Amino acid sequence: MPDMASLAHPQQRAFNPYTENGGTILAIAGADFSVIAGDTRQSEGYSIQTRYAPKVFRLTDRAVLAVNGFAADGNMFVKKVKQRLEWYRHAHAKDMPLRAIARLIQTMLYARRFFPYYVYNILGGIEEDGTGAVYSFDPVGSYEREACRAAGAAQSLVQPFLDNQIYFKNQVPAPGTSHPAHLPLPTVLSIVIDSFTSATERHIEVGDGLEIYIVLAKGRTLHGTESIGGMQELTTTDDGERVFVVRRDLKKD
Amino acid sequence: MDHFPTNWGRPRNDAFDAYATHPIHQRPYNGPKDTFADGVQRTQQPIVTGTSVLAIKYKDGVMMAADNLASYGSLARFKDVQRLHQVGNYTVIGAGGDMSDFQYIQYILEELSVEEISAQDGHELGPVEIHEYMSQVMYARRSKMNPLWNSLLIAGFKDGKRFLSFVDLLGTTYTASTLATGYGAYIAQPLLRKAVEGREDIITEEEARKILEDSMRVLFYRDARSLNKFQIATISSAGVSISDSMQLDTTWSFAEDIRGYGAQTQ
Amino acid sequence: MTSIGTGYDLSASTYSPDGRIFQVEYANKAVENSGTAIGLRVKDGVVLAVEKLVHSKLLVPGANRRIQTIDRHIGMASAGLLADGRKISQLAREEGSKIRKMWREPLTVKALSDRISLGAQAYTLYSSVRPFGVSTIFGGVDKSGPSLYIVEPSGVCLGYHGAAVGKGRQLAKTELEKLKLSELSMREAVMEAARIIYLVHDDNKEKEFELEMTWVGDESNDLHLPVPDDLLEEAKSRAKAALETFE
Numbered sequence: 013m014p015d016m017a018s019l020a021h022p023q024q025r026a027f028n029p030y031t032e033n034g035g036t037i038l039a040i041a042g043a044d045f046s047v048i049a050g051d052t053r054q055s056e057g058y059s060i061q062t063r064y065a066p067k068v069f070r071l072t073d074r075a076v077l078a079v080n081g082f083a084a085d086g087n088m089f090v091k092k093v094k095q096r097l098e099w100y101r102h103a104h105a106k107d108m109p110l111r112a113i114a115r116l117i118q119t120m121l122y123a124r125r126f127f128p129y130y131v132y133n134i135l136g137g138i139e140e141d142g143t144g145a146v147y148s149f150d151p152v153g154s155y156e157r158e159a160c161r162a163a164g165a166a167q168s169l170v171q172p173f174l175d176n177q178i179y180f181k182n183q184v185p186a187p188g189t190s191h192p193a194h195l196p197l198p199t200v201l202s203i204v205i206d207s208f209t210s211a212t213e214r215h216i217e218v219g220d221g222l223e224i225y226i227v228l229a230k231g232r233t234l235h236g237t238e239s240i241g242g243m244q245e246l247t248t249t250d251d252g253e254r255v256f257v258v259r260r261d262l263k264k265d
Numbered sequence: 266m267d268h269f270p271t272n273w274g275r276p277r278n279d280a281f282d283a284y285a286t287h288p289i290h291q292r293p294y295n296g297p298k299d300t301f302a303d304g305v306q307r308t309q310q311p312i313v314t315g316t317s318v319l320a321i322k323y324k325d326g327v328m329m330a331a332d333n334l335a336s337y338g339s340l341a342r343f344k345d346v347q348r349l350h351q352v353g354n355y356t357v358i359g360a361g362g363d364m365s366d367f368q369y370i371q372y373i374l375e376e377l378s379v380e381e382i383s384a385q386d387g388h389e390l391g392p393v394e395i396h397e398y399m400s401q402v403m404y405a406r407r408s409k410m411n412p413l414w415n416s417l418l419i420a421g422f423k424d425g426k427r428f429l430s431f432v433d434l435l436g437t438t439y440t441a442s443t444l445a446t447g448y449g450a451y452i453a454q455p456l457l458r459k460a461v462e463g464r465e466d467i468i469t470e471e472e473a474r475k476i477l478e479d480s481m482r483v484l485f486y487r488d489a490r491s492l493n494k495f496q497i498a499t500i501s502s503a504g505v506s507i508s509d510s511m512q513l514d515t516t517w518s519f520a521e522d523i524r525g526y527g528a529q530t531q
Numbered sequence: 532m533t534s535i536g537t538g539y540d541l542s543a544s545t546y547s548p549d550g551r552i553f554q555v556e557y558a559n560k561a562v563e564n565s566g567t568a569i570g571l572r573v574k575d576g577v578v579l580a581v582e583k584l585v586h587s588k589l590l591v592p593g594a595n596r597r598i599q600t601i602d603r604h605i606g607m608a609s610a611g612l613l614a615d616g617r618k619i620s621q622l623a624r625e626e627g628s629k630i631r632k633m634w635r636e637p638l639t640v641k642a643l644s645d646r647i648s649l650g651a652q653a654y655t656l657y658s659s660v661r662p663f664g665v666s667t668i669f670g671g672v673d674k675s676g677p678s679l680y681i682v683e684p685s686g687v688c689l690g691y692h693g694a695a696v697g698k699g700r701q702l703a704k705t706e707l708e709k710l711k712l713s714e715l716s717m718r719e720a721v722m723e724a725a726r727i728i729y730l731v732h733d734d735n736k737e738k739e740f741e742l743e744m745t746w747v748g749d750e751s752n753d754l755h756l757p758v759p760d761d762l763l764e765e766a767k768s769r770a771k772a773a774l775e776t777f778e
Binding site for chain 2: 031054059
């Protein structure tokens with residue numbers, strides 16, 4: 013028999029406008045390059061929805077945005093950022109600088125402070141001074157520039173690894189030496205690939221495919237990294253920064 | 266003037282207010298309610314529902330299947346409902362979830378189609394456009410906290426390209442070579458992936474039909490909200506065709522041999 | 532033009548002493564200046580054809596269409612001010628949308644023409660508006676079969692077997708009267724429509740014209756569509772041939 017008290021006050025089951033779609037993203041800044049990566053699995057609960065849903069997007073020749081969290085919000089957010097960047101191009105006849113994109117993203121996220129885009133953003137690229145940069149955001153727009161950041165389902169697995177490998181946390185340099193301030197591109201790519209193979213191994217929401225975007229500062233070459241399999245150039249101009257994407261497989265189980 | 270007859274002849278206060286001292290602005294308000302006010306009725310749950318929709322890519326196009334049942338809770342309420350719907354000349358949209366919301370979706374798509382046709386500009390809506398439109402509609406409605414309670418599959422073939430995608434009540438979207446909504450996502454999707462992944466360009470129409478039929482049979486065995494009466498839509502360079510309703514051969518004789526639960530405990 | 536200078540022609544809201552509304556008559560003049568438009572209601576459908584006068588060689592072929600689609604199954608041909616015709620088509624499409632929203636069924640040609648004529652009539656009543664400068668032919672296939680109506684600037688709305696408006700309407704009507712319209716097929720109607728348009732076109736006064744032709748009925752699966760190119764070309768060449776032997 014139904015509980016009379018619950019009949020007196022009709023219970024409300026509110027519609028939940030959010031979900032989590034898994035996956036992980038990360039970005040690492042070098043001295044004159046930036047690497048932004050994400051897996052391509054999209055899931056809900058224990059189900060894989062698709063093995064290929066990109067989470068990393070080229071915004072300009074010097075800016076790449078990785079978006080992780082609620083996929084519908086993520087796609088809409090990227091769509092709106094791209095639209096704002098196009099308007100900027102129409103108004104100013106140039107691409108928006110990276111740090112301006114970062115502030116734009118914070119403004120757009122905070123505009124939805126009371127119905128947030130449920131997404132963690134990582135913006136990577138090249139600053140106007142030619143340095144590699146990574147900006148990371150929380151869903152309501154708090155942001156800072158960093159050397160590296162992981163976000164998403166396997167953040168808790170990957171970030172400590174990056175802290176150790178990039179920031180050399182808990183490592184003591186050999187006497188008379190010091191840790192390097194920036195790592196070279198091949199080392200960074202190895203760390204990225206290892207991060208994702210490891211996350212794939214230990215986290216059920218990570219896997220299927222890996223997309224690594226590489227942004228190079230003006231004049232810098234890939235030296236030594238060209239040979240990596242599945243690389244494709246996405247640059248649209250020939251006198252500025254260059255963008256590449258590397259597509260690799262991850263385990264599908 | 267108070268335009269609401271329900272307020273006429275009432276004291277300004279519920280306790281009689283002989284000298285009309287009660288502030289006039291405290292009268293009951295009958296105008297439109299604020300968005301955040303209580304009692305605005307929105308879809309909080311689906312009522313008459315359809316179950317799984319399945320779809321796969323194959324050599325010449327895309328194929329989709331859905332049964333003809335619309336359930337009212339656990340009651341098999343409507344047993345001749347079409348859940349596959351053609352939009353324009355290149356697209357089929359299949360729906361699980363609330364059937365009245367799906368009928369509304371059919372209406373807005375009809376409205377959109379007529380608008381496009383009457384423009385007579387040489388453009389035609391293909392599956393890509395229908396998918397983008399539906400994903401924007403679904404996301405906009407969830408953002409108003411008033412969702413259209415459906416999971417939709419959109420399949421099509423235009424300009425020599427296959428297309429297959431998913432959109433749901435949250436505005437979540439994705440594409441893949443096999444898709445399934447509802448229970449099908451748990452029961453049929455693994456079967457479909459095993460049969461299709463990596464073989465999208467090999468599978469013939471006959472084989473594709475068999476894959477879907479086999480999956481529909483499994484769903485009929487295991488999904489209590491399903492019906493052994495369903496349709497298959499085929500979309501290829503030849504256009505769209507949605508089959509008549511069909512039945513599958515099923516075997517239930519094993520049921521009486523089952524022991525260990527239910528009525529027979531010995 | 533006895534009306535000029537009497538003052539009774541300045542506003543649609545004032546009758547002349549002999550009971551005329553000159554603004555409406557002037558609107559009809561606008562229609563008479565326009566290329567002919569005809570409609571044929573036949574056995575299994577409706578054919579619409581327009582003599583679209585091309586006033587400049589700079590225009591892209593096919594520009595400024597005068598036949599428009601209202602709904603899947605209804606088309607509209609107008610004679611008169613092109614922009615007014617487009618306003619009529621906009622109103623007509625909204626009507627289709629309203630009917631579909633309320634009844635979940637397609638608009639009928641009769642209901643459409645009636646509603647549009649009400650709007651046209653309203654514009655004959657007030658000093659602040661001008662009557663529509665178009666006569667519109669609505670043609671389509673609905674639950675009552677093929678239908679054809681004309682809505683005039685006065686707001687008059689009548690159904691026809693064969694309809695003609697614009698410059699050459701008198702000659703077109705005489706030609707239409709010779710046909711057994713209710714026995715023709717759509718294909719035959721296409722031939723006749725093309726012939727009539729070519730016939731009423733006055734080579735001496737107007738230089739160029741484009742034949743614009745659509746149909747709706749069995750041949751087009753009840754959709755309002757342009758007549759297929761090959762059929763249109765055949766109709767044109769037969770129309771030209773018929774012109775040689777005429778008179």
